Amino acid sequence: MTALVEGLKSIKKPFLITILIVLILGSGLPFVTSSYMLRVLNIAMIAYLCVLSVYVLLGMCGQNSFAQAGLWGVGAYLTANMTLKLGVSSVPAMIVAIAGTALLAFILGFAFFRLRQYYFTFATIGLMTILNGLFMNWTPVTGGALGISDIPPFQLFGFTADNETAKFFIIFLVCLIVNVIIKVLFHSPLGRSFMAIRDNELAADCLGVNSLLTKSIAFAISGALCGAAGALYAFLSGYLSYQTFTYQQSTMYLIMIMLGGTISPAGAIIGTLIISLLQEWVRPLQNYMQFIYGIGIMILMIIQPEGILGGGKALYEKYIKPRKRSPKAE
């Protein structure tokens, strides 16, 4: 509890102002874009939540997972089953999806994190394959190859988010809330212990960090984010297919965050926006898309392994900051 207070204290004016500006600009978006473009944005924001889940796990805690799309699917199928088969209303269904996915991730994390570094990553590849197999074959729950259709849209107090604009505002709101949570996490003792594990696990041990438990919590938080994204996707699309929650999609989240940079959530925004919009703008080149990604990633890793944000920061520190600090230097 005290940790939460400390994290909340870290929210300063500049961050609040940024959130406010984003809120105002974002609220205007539905009125200036076509409904097709709005759909693209909605999908991008859901991807953004999943990319943030990679940010928490990889960017903060230094653990790489290829199972994020699988966890996203768990959240989505949980929501679909809750609303369609059990008739639960939207908000509780979403809470169950978030908590359920987080719990699953925590338990699996507790088992997987007995393995270190890339052995954990290999384990998540296995998890992704199993989850996708379940989505495809567990017909009573996931609808099998046919998927689940007619999932009701988000409803609250008699209000139904059945058009694209209403859906936009709900997803947008969740994204903003999640950003505030991540900010609090970053400045809390828990967030610091994530980063200690990322930078030096032995030092973290000697500073009293229980690395197995802490890494499992990081995986659980990333699971919760994926669960939220899954619930929103179920409400947005109304139809779930096993072909959505694939290994390729997990890889795409990693590409997005590598492109943007893992040093802050801003990297997740940049990466998600660029890749999502790129996919729309170069639709005529669809067949060459995989090729472009492949070459692009290779070039990026050679030129700027820290991503766009890392590159920008390096440039800033090289050219702009020295001038600011010592104006009389020359």
Next chain:
Amino acid sequence: MKNISNPENAVLRLNDVCKNFGGVVAADEICLEMYPGEVFGLIGPNGAGKTTLLNLITGIYMPDRGTVVLGNKNISKQPTYKRARAGIARTFQHPRLLGRCDIKTNIYMGVDLANKRKKKSGQVDNELAVLMKTAGLETVNLKDTVDKLSYGQQKLLEIIRAILCEPSVMLLDEPAAGLNNRETEYVGALIQAAVGKNIAVLLIEHAMDFVMSICDRITVLNFGHQIMTGTPKEVQENEAVIKAYLGGGNHAGR
């Protein structure tokens, strides 16, 4: 000096601690006890098992035999993080700071540990300012990443972090190695600050003048064996120590 006569007051006690690596004896029935506010030196030639002993105390290695007792709790079987929470802080021969984090985050890892132990959320800005001044780091920008600091400054920062853990025992692994004279003085000042907080300091160091001037008692190790424990004066006059250390020279000073 501080309550050394009464073994009841010992904060850390090693009883017959043994560790072998294959056929190599790294620690052979090491017995020592440390008291609050004491600076305890651990010296010996390279490969004598000094760092191994530190790793046995922090739980990075588990002892083959013998017990490590902190206060009156046997911690021999506990993992590293539990020992840290029980009150053992350490630094490393090569500083292990969080390379991608800023200086403040690094420092607050220590504060978090102290808060965890006391189950509260305390701020330490005043204390931190005093310690930074003691270490000559008062001009450092806390928002810079640690790679902006020199090697010596990083080692000093690591000691500050350990002090802020509010441990009962602080283990320093060659804190002055690779440091210039002024930085070594800062290390001495930080050790005095720790002593002022009643922390027992275990110091591994090769710079003899430094060790002899700051330590209350010293243990000499050679090939995992404990040659002797005594005051700096006793150590300097001991024949066996001189032989082990200098290969038969006349004096133990440098």
